[in-house]
Amino acid sequence: MVVVLFSLLSLVLIGGLALLCFTKAFSIVFLGNSRHVDIEEVHEQGKLQLIPMYFVGLLMLLIGFFPVMFLRLLEQPIALFTQTIGTVPQLIPVNITNALYTFGWAGLLFVFLVIAVWLLRRWVSRNKPVEIGPTWGCAYPTSSVKLQYTANSFARSYSKLAKPMLDIGKKEIAITEVFPSKKHYETHTYDKIERYFIDKLIKLIKVVTGWFLFLQNGRLQRYILYGILFISGVIIIPIIIEKIMMLLHFLNNL
């Protein structure tokens, strides 16, 4: 139970960090004014090219709303590995299945509630005046789009607290004059844990795999040879092992 509680705590921290991370990523990429002039020319692809992505999105929603249905589909293939074919596989405990059922229906109820309140909003506001104006700027209504929050500024309060775990590189030409000329401020943040525990390991893996780079030589004949060698190995190695076992058995019985 204590393990469960600590798992739960980790889940919460992940949840909190995910909230911070996804709001940052989504907001900076999709919302507000364009932060760079060059991306204003970027346009969405045609609808036909978007259909596969909508399909993937729809599948994800279906998994969210009807998780049990998908778990049931997975049970048979998983049973192949857990050797429970022939018996009724019950990989998921009943209480969890029940909770997932309720969870799925609660999710659907939520969607219907959102639609209902949206329709209510439209009905209540149908004859009300709607004005479009500038964003509230506290007496600076025509401020530059550069004043918008960036990814770094959004995460700044968090990165200040997590400073011991971060490498923050800063390039700055500080303002010293009353009427400053062009100034520059740039920060690059990198995760120390990633640097010491992941990057170093990846570097080591790259060194080891580098020894076998000669295999990737771009010659089609060689690749076919690798395939033949692999298939031959799959066939011959069990035969060799079997012969060795027979020999050992023979020697044991001498």
Add this chain to the structure above:
Amino acid sequence: MQPMKDVIRLMKKGSVYSRTTSIVFRLAPVVYFCTVAMAALLIPFGSSRGVISFNGDFIFFAYLLGLGKFFSIIAAMDTGSSFEGMGASREALYSLFAEPAFFIILGSLALLTGNTSFYDIFSALHLGSYITYALAVLAALVLAMIAMIENSRLPIDDPKTHLELTMVHEVMILDNSGFDLGLIIYSGYLKFAIYGAIIANLFMGGMLLPWALVVFVGTQFSFAVVIGLIESFMARFRMNHNAQFIFALSSVSFLIFLGVLLVLGKFI
């Protein structure tokens, strides 16, 4: 009833939208309100289950409120305002710190009772030992403070301040008006009532309806009085002290966890 009258008045008004905003900005208040309304359906009442109740529903509860917060943050970022971006950043940080406190409390009570749904946890809370009432009082204190953070009230945030730089939640909704603003404000009131109901459940778990009603009304009234007193006599914290304070709440909830381990004899 003046606050409710204000909400109704707002809902009858027209709206002003920033030309920077997209559909996200218009949808966000609706989603925010619906998450809070759905969360309310999960709260039990004495010997009656919540409208929706299942194992692990308190996780669903926390993530529903998280979803509402997600939408309110992205709506603020949608305006392109640096003020609203600042509020959104602060809100995301405070949520990051407030969530562990809530989960440690509910997780500890789940450990104590051996149940994982709101109704089962509260029903079985006081069946073993009277020391659980002491834990409930401590949990009530932390939950009351979480409610203050969630609703951006003093001492974390001042909802009546007029200076954008010192705001948290209020600065995020500067561009909302009319029906949308009414929904957001009403969701805040609803959230307060929800946390009040959770606190009441810490003491009325399993009680019959008449007694449960008395405890519920008494707790909500006391909760309102305590908030009124705090808001009348306490100044808001300095902005850089807020994170420390919210993190301290997690430490207090950790005390509850240790108390639970003591009760269960699993301390070592």
